[in-house]
Amino acid sequence: MRNLRLRSALLVPMWLGSALLGTAAVSGCEAVAAGDDFTQAYDGYLNKCASCHAPGAAGATAGIETTLDFSTADTARASLKTGSAAGLTGNQASCNGVPFVVAGKPEQSLLMAVLDENVRQNLDLASHAGCDGTAATDMTIRVGGADADAIAKVRAWITAGAE
Ligand code: HEC
Known part of the structure:
Protein backbone atom coordinates (compact mmCIF):
# COMPACT_ATOMS: atom_id res chain seq x y z
CA MET A 1 0.00 0.00 0.00
CA GLY A 35 10.74 25.79 -43.99
CA ASP A 36 13.16 28.30 -42.53
CA ASP A 37 13.99 31.62 -44.18
CA PHE A 38 16.83 30.17 -46.18
CA THR A 39 14.86 27.20 -47.51
CA GLN A 40 12.02 29.51 -48.55
CA ALA A 41 14.42 31.87 -50.29
CA TYR A 42 16.00 28.91 -52.07
CA ASP A 43 12.73 27.35 -53.15
CA GLY A 44 11.34 30.65 -54.40
CA TYR A 45 14.42 32.18 -55.97
CA LEU A 46 18.00 31.08 -55.24
CA ASN A 47 17.51 27.76 -57.03
CA LYS A 48 17.79 29.77 -60.27
CA CYS A 49 21.43 30.53 -59.47
CA ALA A 50 22.17 26.84 -60.09
CA SER A 51 22.08 27.39 -63.86
CA CYS A 52 25.62 28.76 -63.44
CA HIS A 53 26.74 27.98 -59.89
CA ALA A 54 26.63 24.19 -59.64
CA PRO A 55 29.06 21.47 -60.64
CA GLY A 56 28.71 20.93 -64.38
CA ALA A 57 26.12 23.71 -64.81
CA ALA A 58 25.50 24.76 -68.40
CA GLY A 59 26.23 28.43 -67.68
CA ALA A 60 29.26 27.92 -65.44
CA THR A 61 32.46 29.80 -66.24
CA ALA A 62 35.42 27.48 -65.74
CA GLY A 63 37.43 28.22 -62.60
CA ILE A 64 35.06 30.89 -61.30
CA GLU A 65 33.16 30.46 -58.06
CA THR A 66 33.78 26.74 -57.86
CA THR A 67 32.96 26.97 -54.15
CA LEU A 68 29.33 27.96 -54.76
CA ASP A 69 26.94 25.05 -55.24
CA PHE A 70 23.29 25.93 -55.66
CA SER A 71 22.26 22.39 -56.69
CA THR A 72 20.00 21.92 -53.66
CA ALA A 73 18.94 24.02 -50.67
CA ASP A 74 21.37 22.04 -48.50
CA THR A 75 24.41 22.43 -50.76
CA ALA A 76 23.59 26.12 -51.25
CA ARG A 77 23.31 26.72 -47.51
CA ALA A 78 26.54 24.84 -46.79
CA SER A 79 28.62 26.46 -49.52
CA LEU A 80 27.37 29.95 -48.64
CA LYS A 81 27.98 29.50 -44.91
CA THR A 82 31.54 28.27 -45.19
CA GLY A 83 32.76 29.51 -48.58
CA SER A 84 34.39 32.64 -49.87
CA ALA A 85 34.78 34.10 -53.34
CA ALA A 86 37.46 32.45 -55.47
CA GLY A 87 38.70 32.46 -59.04
CA LEU A 88 37.37 35.94 -59.84
CA THR A 89 39.36 37.83 -62.46
CA GLY A 90 39.64 41.40 -63.70
CA ASN A 91 37.60 44.00 -61.89
CA GLN A 92 36.07 41.39 -59.56
CA ALA A 93 39.42 39.95 -58.44
CA SER A 94 39.53 42.20 -55.38
CA CYS A 95 36.59 40.23 -53.95
CA ASN A 96 38.54 36.93 -53.91
CA GLY A 97 38.72 35.62 -50.36
CA VAL A 98 35.65 37.55 -49.21
CA PRO A 99 33.24 35.27 -47.31
CA PHE A 100 29.81 34.95 -48.95
CA VAL A 101 28.13 35.35 -45.59
CA VAL A 102 29.15 37.08 -42.36
CA ALA A 103 26.73 35.71 -39.77
CA GLY A 104 24.64 38.49 -38.25
CA LYS A 105 25.93 41.11 -40.73
CA PRO A 106 24.00 41.32 -43.98
CA GLU A 107 25.66 44.64 -44.90
CA GLN A 108 29.05 42.92 -44.94
CA SER A 109 27.96 39.77 -46.73
CA LEU A 110 28.96 39.37 -50.37
CA LEU A 111 25.83 37.30 -50.96
CA MET A 112 23.65 40.30 -50.00
CA ALA A 113 25.84 42.61 -52.08
CA VAL A 114 25.16 40.64 -55.26
CA LEU A 115 21.41 40.63 -54.53
CA ASP A 116 20.76 44.13 -53.18
CA GLU A 117 21.84 47.33 -54.92
CA ASN A 118 21.92 49.28 -51.68
CA VAL A 119 24.18 46.81 -49.88
CA ARG A 120 26.41 46.66 -52.96
CA GLN A 121 26.87 50.44 -53.23
CA ASN A 122 27.68 50.71 -49.51
CA LEU A 123 29.92 47.67 -49.32
CA ASP A 124 32.87 48.60 -47.11
CA LEU A 125 35.04 45.71 -45.95
CA ALA A 126 38.01 46.46 -43.74
CA SER A 127 39.77 43.26 -44.88
CA HIS A 128 39.13 43.79 -48.62
CA ALA A 129 38.83 47.51 -49.34
CA GLY A 130 38.88 46.91 -53.10
CA CYS A 131 35.75 44.75 -52.98
CA ASP A 132 33.33 47.64 -53.24
CA GLY A 133 30.19 48.46 -55.18
CA THR A 134 32.04 48.40 -58.49
CA ALA A 135 33.78 45.06 -57.89
CA ALA A 136 30.80 43.10 -56.56
CA THR A 137 28.41 42.33 -59.40
CA ASP A 138 24.64 42.38 -59.62
CA MET A 139 23.55 38.73 -59.88
CA THR A 140 19.81 39.43 -60.01
CA ILE A 141 20.02 40.38 -63.68
CA ARG A 142 21.52 36.97 -64.43
CA VAL A 143 18.37 35.23 -63.23
CA GLY A 144 15.95 37.62 -64.89
CA GLY A 145 15.40 40.09 -62.04
CA ALA A 146 15.24 40.53 -58.29
CA ASP A 147 12.65 38.98 -55.97
CA ALA A 148 12.23 41.37 -53.04
CA ASP A 149 10.48 38.79 -50.90
CA ALA A 150 13.16 36.12 -51.31
CA ILE A 151 15.95 38.65 -50.83
CA ALA A 152 14.33 39.84 -47.59
CA LYS A 153 14.38 36.21 -46.43
CA VAL A 154 18.09 35.90 -47.26
CA ARG A 155 18.68 39.04 -45.18
CA ALA A 156 16.63 37.65 -42.28
CA TRP A 157 18.57 34.37 -42.44
CA ILE A 158 21.94 36.16 -42.27
CA THR A 159 20.75 38.54 -39.54
CA ALA A 160 19.62 35.60 -37.42
CA GLY A 161 23.09 34.02 -37.62
CA ALA A 162 22.96 32.10 -40.93
CA GLU A 163 22.28 28.69 -39.41
C1 HEC B 1 24.50 33.31 -66.11
C2 HEC B 1 25.39 32.75 -65.09
C3 HEC B 1 25.19 33.18 -63.66
C4 HEC B 1 24.03 33.16 -62.91
C5 HEC B 1 22.65 32.73 -63.31
C6 HEC B 1 24.42 33.61 -61.58
N1 HEC B 1 25.75 33.89 -61.52
FE1 HEC B 1 26.82 34.47 -59.89
N2 HEC B 1 28.49 34.67 -61.02
C7 HEC B 1 28.60 34.38 -62.37
C8 HEC B 1 29.92 34.75 -62.84
C9 HEC B 1 30.43 34.59 -64.27
C10 HEC B 1 30.61 35.30 -61.74
C11 HEC B 1 32.02 35.90 -61.71
C12 HEC B 1 31.97 37.42 -61.57
C13 HEC B 1 31.27 38.14 -62.70
O1 HEC B 1 31.47 37.77 -63.88
O2 HEC B 1 30.52 39.07 -62.42
C14 HEC B 1 29.69 35.21 -60.60
C15 HEC B 1 30.00 35.61 -59.32
C16 HEC B 1 29.18 35.46 -58.22
C17 HEC B 1 29.56 35.77 -56.85
C18 HEC B 1 30.91 36.30 -56.41
C19 HEC B 1 30.88 37.79 -56.17
C20 HEC B 1 31.02 38.63 -57.39
O3 HEC B 1 30.53 39.77 -57.37
O4 HEC B 1 31.67 38.23 -58.37
C21 HEC B 1 28.48 35.49 -56.06
C22 HEC B 1 28.37 35.64 -54.55
C23 HEC B 1 27.42 35.03 -56.93
N3 HEC B 1 27.88 35.00 -58.23
C24 HEC B 1 26.16 34.66 -56.52
C25 HEC B 1 25.10 34.41 -57.38
C26 HEC B 1 23.72 34.28 -56.96
C27 HEC B 1 23.24 34.40 -55.53
C28 HEC B 1 22.98 34.04 -58.08
C29 HEC B 1 21.48 33.87 -58.20
C30 HEC B 1 20.69 35.03 -57.81
C31 HEC B 1 23.91 34.00 -59.21
N4 HEC B 1 25.16 34.25 -58.74
C32 HEC B 1 23.54 33.74 -60.52
C33 HEC B 1 27.60 33.80 -63.14
C34 HEC B 1 26.26 33.64 -62.77
Whole structure:
Protein backbone atom coordinates (compact mmCIF):
# COMPACT_ATOMS: atom_id res chain seq x y z
CA MET A 1 0.00 0.00 0.00
CA ARG A 2 2.70 2.40 0.96
CA ASN A 3 4.55 1.43 -2.12
CA LEU A 4 1.61 2.02 -4.43
CA ARG A 5 1.01 5.52 -3.15
CA LEU A 6 4.61 6.40 -3.63
CA ARG A 7 4.41 5.11 -7.20
CA SER A 8 1.42 7.18 -8.19
CA ALA A 9 2.89 10.24 -6.52
CA LEU A 10 5.88 9.83 -8.80
CA LEU A 11 3.86 8.95 -11.88
CA VAL A 12 1.84 12.18 -11.98
CA PRO A 13 4.80 14.55 -12.40
CA MET A 14 6.33 12.11 -14.90
CA TRP A 15 3.15 12.11 -16.94
CA LEU A 16 2.96 15.92 -16.83
CA GLY A 17 6.58 16.19 -17.83
CA SER A 18 6.25 13.98 -20.88
CA ALA A 19 3.05 15.75 -21.91
CA LEU A 20 4.91 19.07 -21.85
CA LEU A 21 7.90 17.63 -23.72
CA GLY A 22 5.53 16.16 -26.30
CA THR A 23 4.02 19.59 -26.98
CA ALA A 24 7.44 21.18 -27.43
CA ALA A 25 8.54 18.45 -29.84
CA VAL A 26 5.40 18.83 -31.94
CA SER A 27 5.68 22.60 -32.32
CA GLY A 28 9.38 22.19 -33.18
CA CYS A 29 8.40 19.89 -36.03
CA GLU A 30 5.86 22.34 -37.40
CA ALA A 31 8.49 25.09 -37.58
CA VAL A 32 10.76 22.86 -39.65
CA ALA A 33 7.96 21.66 -41.93
CA ALA A 34 7.11 25.26 -42.93
CA GLY A 35 10.74 25.79 -43.99
CA ASP A 36 13.16 28.30 -42.53
CA ASP A 37 13.99 31.62 -44.18
CA PHE A 38 16.83 30.17 -46.18
CA THR A 39 14.86 27.20 -47.51
CA GLN A 40 12.02 29.51 -48.55
CA ALA A 41 14.42 31.87 -50.29
CA TYR A 42 16.00 28.91 -52.07
CA ASP A 43 12.73 27.35 -53.15
CA GLY A 44 11.34 30.65 -54.40
CA TYR A 45 14.42 32.18 -55.97
CA LEU A 46 18.00 31.08 -55.24
CA ASN A 47 17.51 27.76 -57.03
CA LYS A 48 17.79 29.77 -60.27
CA CYS A 49 21.43 30.53 -59.47
CA ALA A 50 22.17 26.84 -60.09
CA SER A 51 22.08 27.39 -63.86
CA CYS A 52 25.62 28.76 -63.44
CA HIS A 53 26.74 27.98 -59.89
CA ALA A 54 26.63 24.19 -59.64
CA PRO A 55 29.06 21.47 -60.64
CA GLY A 56 28.71 20.93 -64.38
CA ALA A 57 26.12 23.71 -64.81
CA ALA A 58 25.50 24.76 -68.40
CA GLY A 59 26.23 28.43 -67.68
CA ALA A 60 29.26 27.92 -65.44
CA THR A 61 32.46 29.80 -66.24
CA ALA A 62 35.42 27.48 -65.74
CA GLY A 63 37.43 28.22 -62.60
CA ILE A 64 35.06 30.89 -61.30
CA GLU A 65 33.16 30.46 -58.06
CA THR A 66 33.78 26.74 -57.86
CA THR A 67 32.96 26.97 -54.15
CA LEU A 68 29.33 27.96 -54.76
CA ASP A 69 26.94 25.05 -55.24
CA PHE A 70 23.29 25.93 -55.66
CA SER A 71 22.26 22.39 -56.69
CA THR A 72 20.00 21.92 -53.66
CA ALA A 73 18.94 24.02 -50.67
CA ASP A 74 21.37 22.04 -48.50
CA THR A 75 24.41 22.43 -50.76
CA ALA A 76 23.59 26.12 -51.25
CA ARG A 77 23.31 26.72 -47.51
CA ALA A 78 26.54 24.84 -46.79
CA SER A 79 28.62 26.46 -49.52
CA LEU A 80 27.37 29.95 -48.64
CA LYS A 81 27.98 29.50 -44.91
CA THR A 82 31.54 28.27 -45.19
CA GLY A 83 32.76 29.51 -48.58
CA SER A 84 34.39 32.64 -49.87
CA ALA A 85 34.78 34.10 -53.34
CA ALA A 86 37.46 32.45 -55.47
CA GLY A 87 38.70 32.46 -59.04
CA LEU A 88 37.37 35.94 -59.84
CA THR A 89 39.36 37.83 -62.46
CA GLY A 90 39.64 41.40 -63.70
CA ASN A 91 37.60 44.00 -61.89
CA GLN A 92 36.07 41.39 -59.56
CA ALA A 93 39.42 39.95 -58.44
CA SER A 94 39.53 42.20 -55.38
CA CYS A 95 36.59 40.23 -53.95
CA ASN A 96 38.54 36.93 -53.91
CA GLY A 97 38.72 35.62 -50.36
CA VAL A 98 35.65 37.55 -49.21
CA PRO A 99 33.24 35.27 -47.31
CA PHE A 100 29.81 34.95 -48.95
CA VAL A 101 28.13 35.35 -45.59
CA VAL A 102 29.15 37.08 -42.36
CA ALA A 103 26.73 35.71 -39.77
CA GLY A 104 24.64 38.49 -38.25
CA LYS A 105 25.93 41.11 -40.73
CA PRO A 106 24.00 41.32 -43.98
CA GLU A 107 25.66 44.64 -44.90
CA GLN A 108 29.05 42.92 -44.94
CA SER A 109 27.96 39.77 -46.73
CA LEU A 110 28.96 39.37 -50.37
CA LEU A 111 25.83 37.30 -50.96
CA MET A 112 23.65 40.30 -50.00
CA ALA A 113 25.84 42.61 -52.08
CA VAL A 114 25.16 40.64 -55.26
CA LEU A 115 21.41 40.63 -54.53
CA ASP A 116 20.76 44.13 -53.18
CA GLU A 117 21.84 47.33 -54.92
CA ASN A 118 21.92 49.28 -51.68
CA VAL A 119 24.18 46.81 -49.88
CA ARG A 120 26.41 46.66 -52.96
CA GLN A 121 26.87 50.44 -53.23
CA ASN A 122 27.68 50.71 -49.51
CA LEU A 123 29.92 47.67 -49.32
CA ASP A 124 32.87 48.60 -47.11
CA LEU A 125 35.04 45.71 -45.95
CA ALA A 126 38.01 46.46 -43.74
CA SER A 127 39.77 43.26 -44.88
CA HIS A 128 39.13 43.79 -48.62
CA ALA A 129 38.83 47.51 -49.34
CA GLY A 130 38.88 46.91 -53.10
CA CYS A 131 35.75 44.75 -52.98
CA ASP A 132 33.33 47.64 -53.24
CA GLY A 133 30.19 48.46 -55.18
CA THR A 134 32.04 48.40 -58.49
CA ALA A 135 33.78 45.06 -57.89
CA ALA A 136 30.80 43.10 -56.56
CA THR A 137 28.41 42.33 -59.40
CA ASP A 138 24.64 42.38 -59.62
CA MET A 139 23.55 38.73 -59.88
CA THR A 140 19.81 39.43 -60.01
CA ILE A 141 20.02 40.38 -63.68
CA ARG A 142 21.52 36.97 -64.43
CA VAL A 143 18.37 35.23 -63.23
CA GLY A 144 15.95 37.62 -64.89
CA GLY A 145 15.40 40.09 -62.04
CA ALA A 146 15.24 40.53 -58.29
CA ASP A 147 12.65 38.98 -55.97
CA ALA A 148 12.23 41.37 -53.04
CA ASP A 149 10.48 38.79 -50.90
CA ALA A 150 13.16 36.12 -51.31
CA ILE A 151 15.95 38.65 -50.83
CA ALA A 152 14.33 39.84 -47.59
CA LYS A 153 14.38 36.21 -46.43
CA VAL A 154 18.09 35.90 -47.26
CA ARG A 155 18.68 39.04 -45.18
CA ALA A 156 16.63 37.65 -42.28
CA TRP A 157 18.57 34.37 -42.44
CA ILE A 158 21.94 36.16 -42.27
CA THR A 159 20.75 38.54 -39.54
CA ALA A 160 19.62 35.60 -37.42
CA GLY A 161 23.09 34.02 -37.62
CA ALA A 162 22.96 32.10 -40.93
CA GLU A 163 22.28 28.69 -39.41
C1 HEC B 1 24.50 33.31 -66.11
C2 HEC B 1 25.39 32.75 -65.09
C3 HEC B 1 25.19 33.18 -63.66
C4 HEC B 1 24.03 33.16 -62.91
C5 HEC B 1 22.65 32.73 -63.31
C6 HEC B 1 24.42 33.61 -61.58
N1 HEC B 1 25.75 33.89 -61.52
FE1 HEC B 1 26.82 34.47 -59.89
N2 HEC B 1 28.49 34.67 -61.02
C7 HEC B 1 28.60 34.38 -62.37
C8 HEC B 1 29.92 34.75 -62.84
C9 HEC B 1 30.43 34.59 -64.27
C10 HEC B 1 30.61 35.30 -61.74
C11 HEC B 1 32.02 35.90 -61.71
C12 HEC B 1 31.97 37.42 -61.57
C13 HEC B 1 31.27 38.14 -62.70
O1 HEC B 1 31.47 37.77 -63.88
O2 HEC B 1 30.52 39.07 -62.42
C14 HEC B 1 29.69 35.21 -60.60
C15 HEC B 1 30.00 35.61 -59.32
C16 HEC B 1 29.18 35.46 -58.22
C17 HEC B 1 29.56 35.77 -56.85
C18 HEC B 1 30.91 36.30 -56.41
C19 HEC B 1 30.88 37.79 -56.17
C20 HEC B 1 31.02 38.63 -57.39
O3 HEC B 1 30.53 39.77 -57.37
O4 HEC B 1 31.67 38.23 -58.37
C21 HEC B 1 28.48 35.49 -56.06
C22 HEC B 1 28.37 35.64 -54.55
C23 HEC B 1 27.42 35.03 -56.93
N3 HEC B 1 27.88 35.00 -58.23
C24 HEC B 1 26.16 34.66 -56.52
C25 HEC B 1 25.10 34.41 -57.38
C26 HEC B 1 23.72 34.28 -56.96
C27 HEC B 1 23.24 34.40 -55.53
C28 HEC B 1 22.98 34.04 -58.08
C29 HEC B 1 21.48 33.87 -58.20
C30 HEC B 1 20.69 35.03 -57.81
C31 HEC B 1 23.91 34.00 -59.21
N4 HEC B 1 25.16 34.25 -58.74
C32 HEC B 1 23.54 33.74 -60.52
C33 HEC B 1 27.60 33.80 -63.14
C34 HEC B 1 26.26 33.64 -62.77
